[in-house]
Amino acid sequence: MKTLSVRNAVELQGILPRPVDGGRALLGIVGAPGAGKSTVAAAVAALDPGAHALVPMDGFHLADQALSGLGLLDRKGAPETFDAHGYAALLERLRRNPDHTVYAPAFERDLEQPLANALPVPSSSSLLVTEGNYLLLDEPGWRDARGLLDEVWFVDVDPEVRRRRLVARHILFGKTPTAAEEWVRRVDEPNGVLVAATRDRADRVLDVSDWHLT
Template sequence: MTSVRSIEELKALLPDPVPGRRILLGIAGPPGAGKSTIAEAVAGLDPEHHALVPMDGFHLADQALTALGLLDRKGAPETFDARGYAALLARLTGDAGHTVYAPAFERRLEQPLANALPVTPACSLLVTEGNYLLLDTPGWREARSLIDEVWFVDVEPGLRRKRLVARHIQSGKTPAAAEDWVRRVDDPNAALVAATRDRADRVLDLSGWRLG
């Protein structure tokens, strides 16, 4: 496990550049672990040459989840377009000569947002983050094969749950509904993700993380 306390320490861990091609770095971990914080920090180290392409842009919309009977499991692996995600990663790594627009996830709406994140030809390091980057199932397996290096963000379970409850309340759930969702949906997903930890290239301990 690698302890990371600052952006400077994070920068020192980045993969070495490879002439003539893009590097794709994955940040995995359970819901509420701090993946977005790390991914945004890496992207912010060099905004001109680093681009953030989160897995969450491939959430199925609520309309599709309702039709599939999966709305009450939103966030589970089967509620994402894993093959679409893998296809985008393949395009990003194989077509560096044109700007590619990737989807984002709008947390205020709790919905995916198409064509929101431009990846320009100047980008040499792509950062992607999400729960299921190390999951060994169809779609996710293909996505993992395209990622050069995957870091797993570890976190104390109590802190992770506290963050998730606050996130759900901010999105409009009552405190009771937020607690129930974490217990019924987020915790089982976190257990599934934790089982993939040993497949990571590096495990990060963020207990001492500080900005600046």
């Protein structure tokens, strides 16, 4: 599979999936933790705010209360800590393009918790951009979600750059440097290996090394 080197979203405008017969197109942006998929997805959505809507996968994080009950709080971010079936159900609803606004959940970074009904998706949105780690995972729920997407693009970047971003992100949201390094080693990096194994299932691979990602 050929890798496309991109520096900004404008370079992607000509290859965006197009809606058919007045329907909607659904584009997935996938990548390992810290690859920059959220930045890329937001930039693509911002190319045409009136017609593009952003619906991240992160809104389907299980809340800490649920994770504690499942004994998964220390693995937050792994595939089993998301409501994959709920995510697929939302994509299916959005795919049908109802004649009313649909409200999707978001993820509040300051709280580290999902927020219900936080993202309005108007019926006028012709391209839905969704992003997350596990859009290409061949497992129940995730497999259903992938089947609803017209295309999935894999965001690639140097692994050491990713690791530095992850450590800085965890520190920004309250972890000590030592705790941030430990979380990246124990949780983020194994998840990254899992995501990297799905790379060949993508429709396109984007090298974003020259994109000024945050």
